[in-house]
Amino acid sequence: MSKLSYALVALIVTALLFMGAVRGYQFYAAQAAQEQAEQDRQTQPFTFQNVPLKLAPPQAETVSKPVLFSERKRDVFLEDAPLPPQAQLQQAQDTIQSILADYKEDPNLRAFNRDLKQATQGQAVDLASLGGENLGEILQQNPQISEVISKHMQNPDFAKTVQQIFSNPQFIESIKQLQQPHAVQPAKKDDKKE
Numbered sequence: 001m002s003k004l005s006y007a008l009v010a011l012i013v014t015a016l017l018f019m020g021a022v023r024g025y026q027f028y029a030a031q032a033a034q035e036q037a038e039q040d041r042q043t044q045p046f047t048f049q050n051v052p053l054k055l056a057p058p059q060a061e062t063v064s065k066p067v068l069f070s071e072r073k074r075d076v077f078l079e080d081a082p083l084p085p086q087a088q089l090q091q092a093q094d095t096i097q098s099i100l101a102d103y104k105e106d107p108n109l110r111a112f113n114r115d116l117k118q119a120t121q122g123q124a125v126d127l128a129s130l131g132g133e134n135l136g137e138i139l140q141q142n143p144q145i146s147e148v149i150s151k152h153m154q155n156p157d158f159a160k161t162v163q164q165i166f167s168n169p170q171f172i173e174s175i176k177q178l179q180q181p182h183a184v185q186p187a188k189k190d191d192k193k194e
Contacts, residue, residue, distance in 0.1 A: 092174035096128045099171050108158035115152070119144045127165070131175045 083091060103109050113126040120142045124130055130138070130145075139145060152158045165171055 088177055092177040093128075095170055095174040096131055096178075099165060099168055099174075100126065100128055103161060103165065106161055108152070108155055109161055112148070112152045112158060115148045116145065119148050127162075131178055135179065 082088075109127070116127075116129075117125050120129075120138065123142065124138050124145065153162070
C-alpha cells in the first residue's frame with residue numbers, strides 16, 4: 001500500500017472515532033437530562049435558597065357568566081327626498097341672503113352695494129343680485145358695473161371680505177344652482193300648465 005492509501009485509511013478511522021465520540025456525548029447528555037428530570041419529579045421543585053417550599057393548591061378562579069351574542073344594531077339614516085327645482089332655487093337664494101347677512105355691517109360692502117345700486121339704477125341692489133340667472137342681462141345693460149367692481153377691489157379690506165364670501169362652499173354651490181339654465185326651466189313649464 002502506498003503512503004496515500006495509509007493516509008486515507010487513517011483519515012477514515014479518525015472520522016469514525018470522532019463521530020463515535022459525538023454520538024457517545026449525545027447519549028450521555030440525554031441520560032443526564034433524563035436523570036435530572038426524574039430527580040426533579042421526586043423532589044419539591046419550588047425551593048428558596050435550597051429550602052423546599054410548600055405551595056398552597058391553586059384557588060379556582062371565578063368565571064364570568066357567558067354573554068349571549070346579540071347582533072349589533074345598526075343606525076339607519078334616511079335621506080330626504082330631493083327638493084323640487086323651484087324649492088332648490090328658493091333654498092339657494094335664501095342661503096346667499098343668509099351668508100350676505102353676516103356681512104351686512106361691513107362698511108366696505110355697504111359702500112359697494114350703494115354704488116352698485118346707483119350704477120344700475122336699482123336693477124342690482126347688492127352682491128346677491130350679481131349671482132342670479134339674469135347676470136348676463138344686467139351686465140349688458142349696465143357696463144358701468146365693472147368700473148364699480150374694479151374701484152372697490154382696490155380696497156384691500158373689501159377684497160378680503162369678497163374673498164371670504166366667494167370661498168364659502170355653500171355660497172359657491174348656491175350660485176351654481178341659480179345660474180344653471182335647466183334649474184329655471186321646470187318652473188316655467190309648470191306656469192304654462194296652469
